[in-house]
Amino acid sequence: MAENPAPLPQPPTPEPTRSTVRSLLRLRAYAYPIRWYLAGAVLAALLASGAVLVTPLVLGRIVDGPIAHRDTGALWPLVGLLLVLGLAEAGLFGLRRILVARPLARVEAAMRGDLYAKLQRLPVAFHDRWASGQLLSRATSDMYTLRLFLAFGFIFLIVNSLTFLVGSVVMLVLDWRLGLIALAPSVPLMLFCTRFESKYSLAARTAQDQNGDLATVLEESVLGIRILKSFGRHRTMARQFAERAERLRGTELHKTRLLADLWAVIVLLPELALGSALAVGAVLVAHDQLSTGALVAFLSTALALRWPVESMGWLLAYSNEAGTATDRLFEVLDAPEPPLTHGTAGPATGDGIRLRDVRFRYPDAPDGTPDLLRGIDLHIRRGETMALVGATGSGKTTLTALLPRLYEPTAGSITLDGRDTAALEPAELRSLVAVAFEDPILFSATVRENVLMGAPEATDAALEKALAVAQADFVTDLPDGVDTEVGEQGLSLSGGQRQRLALARAVVGGPPFLVLDDPLSALDVRTEALVEAALREVLADSTALVVAHRPSTVLLADRVAVLADGRILDVGTHPELLARCPEYRALMSGALEGSVA
Incomplete structure (x- = not known):
């Protein structure tokens, strides 16, 4: 017997009463x-x-x-x-x-x-x-x-x-x-x-x-x-x-x-x-x-x-x-768009990234379910790299998506150098914040076009530097180098190669704020070490939030924030958290066991 098709995400149900003439008049x-x-x-x-x-x-x-x-x-x-x-x-x-x-x-x-x-x-x-x-x-x-x-x-x-x-x-x-x-x-x-x-x-x-x-x-x-x-x-x-x-x-x-x-x-x-x-x-x-x-x-x-x-x-x-x-x-x-701005962003103060009492729930979450993020308070100092760790499903990726306003916080505020992200024009905000996700998406375009999507005005020298930081030397072996078409979603490349190009896209413009969602998960140990070494130079000039699952990625950060049950459980350096936070020790020991296995 044939299986029933799985339900697909659907748009809102239209009104049962409608007029064809009234609909056509909208043209x-x-x-x-x-x-x-x-x-x-x-x-x-x-x-x-x-x-x-x-x-x-x-x-x-x-x-x-x-x-x-x-x-x-x-x-x-x-x-x-x-x-x-x-x-x-x-x-x-x-x-x-x-x-x-x-x-x-x-x-x-x-x-x-x-x-x-x-x-x-x-x-x-x-x-x-x-x-x-x-x-x-x-x-x-x-x-x-x-x-x-x-x-x-x-x-x-x-x-x-x-x-x-x-x-x-x-x-x-x-x-x-x-x-x-x-x-x-x-x-x-x-x-x-x-x-x-x-x-x-x-x-x-x-x-x-x-x-x-x-x-x-x-x-x-x-x-x-x-x-x-x-x-x-x-x-x-x-x-x-x-x-x-x-x-x-x-x-x-x-x-x-x-x-x-x-x-x-x-x-x-x-x-x-x-x-x-x-x-x-x-x-x-x-x-x-x-x-x-x-x-x-x-x-x-x-x-x-x-x-x-x-x-x-x-x-x-x-x-x-x-x-x-x-x-x-x-x-x-007619679908409602998020408001472009709320008030005035104000001048930059060099305060880094601040999240104040940030709450978030998905719009289609069932009534009565708790918020995914509940009262997040976090301060990432200017020029600091902070690692964000937490169990699967704790909301790490959702939190990183709030910084470039891919999602709007349900409550609370997020500021970049003292400027409220809700008051920044989207184009300006996304010129300040660059992102690299764990699941890299490439487009049916050349390597050059995919990387320069992160900074269209970047020079060839900036492109070469970004590829070097991401250890994307494999590009030189492609038929047309940086002008090689990578195919739909970059499927002609390996997962690690796609992830390195996505990382290069994030750093090519030298953004003041970086959001990296476990960007090295598909790399082998040797390549990961090389990328981390090159990343240290980039992170020294940026304020960064890095989602980390491996101890080696955590060690890139100046401090670490532990996310649990929708809240920031603790913040400190790697040694400090190992000494005082059982949840952090459990996460790191699990990561070590996984890497050994």
């Missing part, structure tokens, strides 16, 4: 700069539809005129007019495409750019709650859906509605009796479309969310392919992918059934009305109450309205998909 800000192109496209499509509606009137004139009177001389001008109308229709519809193609590509790029920029500004806590595939699907398939809606759906909703209204007036003018018969299905069609919209909107949203889930599983399978193959779990992941794909398939089939029901009604009722109008019209012509030309014009007009009527099913479906895509886009764009 006004993006459509406004190209409003004249859209207006021109609507006008071109309206004129093309006008040519379609004039054609039946010309046909009626031909039947009642040249054909009825056998006047071939009067026939050719009318035939020429039909040709002109056909060419005008084709040209105007082509002009509509030309008018909107390039501007709408810019709109799509603008929406995608805003979404990407928003994702960069949102806190890490937001990304913790959202599956990556949900965000990817919003940036790709949803953007495509919105562009197509503005290019086709929006324009033809206006054009086809006006065409139907004008055509209805023409039919009523030609013969009000036949017009009423032909228009009789309008009311039941509107009621059925309203019912369809509510059901289809829900199905469209479900399909888009399921598509995001599927993208997440696919992304995880590709990025984790080594683990899947190593543990022989590729079949398990394949079952999960297949089950989610089957769910999406079922939802898409449900959408197809809803659309098929709508099309059946939209096609059947007008056809019945048209057949009835034809029968009644034939009787009226037989009793000389209607001319043959007028009947031909009426029927031709009714046939010309088939596309505007039948297209309403597709337009309603696409409008609902665009509406839900808009909702999904603005779920991200």
